[in-house]
Amino acid sequence: MTDQTNFDIAVIGGGIHGAGVAQAAAAAGFATVVIEKSHWAAGTSSKSSKLIHGGLRYLQQRQFRLVRESLRERNILCTIAPHLVALNRFYIPVYRDSRYRPWQLRLGLSLYTLLGGLQKEHRFFRVPKSEWSSLSQISTENLQAVYCFQDAQTDDRKLTEAVIQSAASLGAHLLCPARLESAESTGQGYKLSVGEPGRQRTLHARVLVNAAGPWVNLVAEQLSPQPPMPAIDLVQGTHLVLDRQLSQSCFYLESPEDGRAVFVLPWHGRTLLGTTETRFEGSPDQVAPLPDEERYLLNVLQTWFPAFATQPEAQVVERMAGLRVLPDSDGRPFARSREVNLVTDDRARPAYIAIYGGKLTGYRATAEKVIALARKNLGPGKSGLDTAGIRLPDPSG
Numbered sequence: 001m002t003d004q005t006n007f008d009i010a011v012i013g014g015g016i017h018g019a020g021v022a023q024a025a026a027a028a029g030f031a032t033v034v035i036e037k038s039h040w041a042a043g044t045s046s047k048s049s050k051l052i053h054g055g056l057r058y059l060q061q062r063q064f065r066l067v068r069e070s071l072r073e074r075n076i077l078c079t080i081a082p083h084l085v086a087l088n089r090f091y092i093p094v095y096r097d098s099r100y101r102p103w104q105l106r107l108g109l110s111l112y113t114l115l116g117g118l119q120k121e122h123r124f125f126r127v128p129k130s131e132w133s134s135l136s137q138i139s140t141e142n143l144q145a146v147y148c149f150q151d152a153q154t155d156d157r158k159l160t161e162a163v164i165q166s167a168a169s170l171g172a173h174l175l176c177p178a179r180l181e182s183a184e185s186t187g188q189g190y191k192l193s194v195g196e197p198g199r200q201r202t203l204h205a206r207v208l209v210n211a212a213g214p215w216v217n218l219v220a221e222q223l224s225p226q227p228p229m230p231a232i233d234l235v236q237g238t239h240l241v242l243d244r245q246l247s248q249s250c251f252y253l254e255s256p257e258d259g260r261a262v263f264v265l266p267w268h269g270r271t272l273l274g275t276t277e278t279r280f281e282g283s284p285d286q287v288a289p290l291p292d293e294e295r296y297l298l299n300v301l302q303t304w305f306p307a308f309a310t311q312p313e314a315q316v317v318e319r320m321a322g323l324r325v326l327p328d329s330d331g332r333p334f335a336r337s338r339e340v341n342l343v344t345d346d347r348a349r350p351a352y353i354a355i356y357g358g359k360l361t362g363y364r365a366t367a368e369k370v371i372a373l374a375r376k377n378l379g380p381g382k383s384g385l386d387t388a389g390i391r392l393p394d395p396s397g
């Protein structure tokens with residue numbers, strides 16, 4: 001709670017991006033407020049695959065810059081939040097009908113290791129055939145090779161909460177639950193109208209950061225005058241949680257239906273299975289897992305882990321759906337860029353900065369880019385703390 005009404009930076013949205021920007025803004029010494037309508041990580045930031053990764057599959061689309069930056073961020077997060085971000089083994093089986101041949105995978109993994117900085121602990125290897133039987137009864141019919149590499153897992157909701165706590169400890173003001181209802185340009189920034197349970201607030205901010213994830217264009221529509229609003233597609237991704245843990249390691253599989261990558265991951269003693277890519281229309285508040293997505297995901301499990309999938313204890317106990325924000329296009333969602341797009345009202349002196357897309361993994365780098373843009377308007381800020389060196393708190397501690 002705060003009675004302060006004048007801020008340098010107001011951040012709309014308390015997902016990982018809003019939390020990251022609030023932390024970076026406070027670390028730079030700017031008077032900061034972050035406004036979240038439901039609860040921290042209420043949107044996509046609690047419905048991701050919970051991976052802190054470079055994204056091996058983005059190599060296929062030649063998104064080398066994104067992969068390199070993400071791997072650098074993975075290394076930073078493993079250092080500043082070892083209680084929240086930890087490396088794990090990922091196994092990739094290659095079957096006779098798999099999309100990629102073993103040599104292609106070896107090439108991709110070599111490049112991935114190279115972009116990650118060639119550290120010894122990130123080296124990959126081919127699992128000897130004699131060890132396949134230890135891989136949670138994975139189907140060995142037509143299995144040609146299994147590769148193992150390292151990437152990191154997190155708890156996305158806890159990570160977001162930790163970044164919010166860090167922002168607050170650096171001096172950011174938190175308003176939650178509180179909804180941005182409208183904002184009007186004053187020439188020196190924005191006058192914001194914010195609704196809280198039982199009260200209405202007026203705040204002023206010199207820079208407004210729209211970090212509303214899939215709601216980004218709905219928030220932009222509440223601004224006057226209306227800022228630039230790129231056309232976007234919302235693409236739904238569903239995950240299932242199964243009651244039993246398949247393995248302590250992660251599996252990177254191909255869907256037998258369309259060859260898409262699907263992860264099977266350990267998750268708090270259970271198994272997380274995902275994800276899908278389904279075009280979404282409507283209000284982001286209404287996103288929900290679909291029966292056909294559940295069937296698609298269970299088919300992956302039944303194909304590659306038939307013994308596990310048929311166990312009565314391996315039941316679905318939770319379903320969740322999140323929304324990706326992708327550039328508008330007719331192409332397959334899978335093939336579209338996952339790079340973040342920062343949209344401003346004025347590149348030279350922005351009073352409005354909106355975050356389109358991006359990844360959980362890159363939140364800190366994205367936040368630093370947002371603050372670099374905000375500095376063009378606000379000046380350097382009263383302090384110069386680098387978020388790469390700020391250890392994140394334990395949100396449950």
Ligand SMILES: Cc1cc2nc3c(=O)[nH]c(=O)nc-3n(C[C@H](O)[C@H](O)[C@H](O)COP(=O)(O)OP(=O)(O)OC[C@H]3O[C@@H](n4cnc5c(N)ncnc54)[C@H](O)[C@@H]3O)c2cc1C
Nearest residue numbers: 013015016017037043044045048049051180213237360361
């Ligand atoms: C299925 C799926 C799997 C993914 N897996 C991964 C992964 O494994 N690794 C990875 O790096 N990335 C992953 N991503 C991407 C990553 O999850 C997202 O990029 C990230 O969570 C987006 O965070 P955000 O803060 O932009 O949006 P959100 O988390 O959606 O936050 C937006 C917030 O804004 C709030 N809000 C909206 N309107 C208002 C308003 N008017 N006033 C106040 N608050 C408002 C909402 O309540 C919400 O909390 C995945 C994405 C999806 C969809």
